[in-house]
Amino acid sequence: ELKVEQNPLFLSMQEGKNYTIYCNYSTTSDRLYWYRQDPGKSLESLFVLLSNGAVKQEGRLMASLDTKARLSTLHITAAVHDLSATYFCAVLTTSGTYKYIFGTGTRLKVLA
Amino acid sequence: GAGVSQSPRYKVAKRGQDVALRCDPISGHVSLFWYQQALGQGPEFLTYFQNEAQLDKSGLPSDRFFAERPEGSVSTLKIQRTQQEDSAVYLCASSLAVTNNQPQHFGDGTRLSIL
Numbered sequence: 001e002l003k004v005e006q007n008p009l010f011l012s013m014q015e016g017k018n019y020t021i022y023c024n025y026s027t028t029s030d031r032l033y034w035y036r037q038d039p040g041k042s043l044e045s046l047f048v049l050l051s052n053g054a055v056k057q058e059g060r061l062m063a064s065l066d067t068k069a070r071l072s073t074l075h076i077t078a079a080v081h082d083l084s085a086t087y088f089c090a091v092l093t094t095s096g097t098y099k100y101i102f103g104t105g106t107r108l109k110v111l112a
Numbered sequence: 113g114a115g116v117s118q119s120p121r122y123k124v125a126k127r128g129q130d131v132a133l134r135c136d137p138i139s140g141h142v143s144l145f146w147y148q149q150a151l152g153q154g155p156e157f158l159t160y161f162q163n164e165a166q167l168d169k170s171g172l173p174s175d176r177f178f179a180e181r182p183e184g185s186v187s188t189l190k191i192q193r194t195q196q197e198d199s200a201v202y203l204c205a206s207s208l209a210v211t212n213n214q215p216q217h218f219g220d221g222t223r224l225s226i227l
Contacts, residue, residue, distance in 0.1 A: 004154075033215050042203065043155070045215035088154050097168040098210040100145065102154035 002027045002093050006103035014111050016078050021106045023072040023089035031092040032072045034063050036085045037105070043088065046074075079110045114138065116219035118204050124225045125194050133189045133222045137206030145216060146179055146189050147203040155203055161187060162210075173198075194226045 003026040013019050023032070031050055035043040047056045049065035049072060056063050060083065062075045072089055090102045117136040125131050137144050142163055147155035148171075157171040163184035172179070176194075181187040191198055201223050205216035 031213065035215075035218075042218040042220045043205075045217075048213060048215050050213055090154075092210070097170075098143070098160060099157050099168060099171075100155075100216070101157065102147075105152075105154050 002029075002091065002099075002101045004089060004091050004101050004103040006087075006089060006106050008106060009104060010107050010109075012109045012111060013076075013079050015080055018078065019076050021074040021076070021087055021108075023074070023103055025070050025072075025089075025091045025101075027070075027093065027095075028067075029070075029091045029093060030067055032065050033090045033092070033100070034072070034074055035088045035090065037088065038085050046087075076108075079108075081110045081112055084108055084110045116204055116206050116217050118202075118219035118222050120222060121220065122223050122225075124227065126227050127195060129194055130190065130192045131194055131224065133191075133202050133224070135187045135189070135204030135206075135219060137185065137187070137204070138217055139185075140208065141206035141217070142184075142209045143207045143216075144181060144187050145205045146187070147205065148173075149201045149203055149221070151200075158189070158202075191224075194224075196226045199224055199226045 034046040047063040052067040054065045065072045086105045086107045090100045144161040146158040149155045159179045160168040161181045176192045178190045201221040203221045205218045207216045
């Protein structure tokens, strides 16, 4: 069974600091997605990572994928309060059918 | 353009009642997924449609859950004889096709509360 684990589950950080969220998955996949969810809102796509070594950056967020280690990271640079949200990674499994498996999420709170 | 639309946004039902949740995907999107999201958790896969064909329903928790997409656009998730553990947010997502590497577009969800 495909499992997707994120850590940390909760992250409280000061504005201006850097931090990394980790996403580990248990089976082969070459497609990994990062989403953001604000309280009471739906999921917003941040990044699509399609190959080993892929790196994408948008503003203060940078995501990378290591398919050999089955690991993706979401790095936050110089955090600002507006980044406070829950971040999910999701892996697409194609064995038999198509199914997205989501991690449990990392709830990020950036303190002013 | 219009995004994925779900209705109702909130639904309160008494235990034992049947409910129907609607999803209007983005026009032209072939793939449609339903998820269940419990409080503080990530979305859990329920079922997947490609056009009108339900290709995977392995995530449906019991035979009380039923989903359809008869014309390949609007989809309905029906829950019969609701129970308290069915309380959750139900999310619908669509994409042009799973194979084109694009992310899913999510609706705002239906928050279901069973009393």
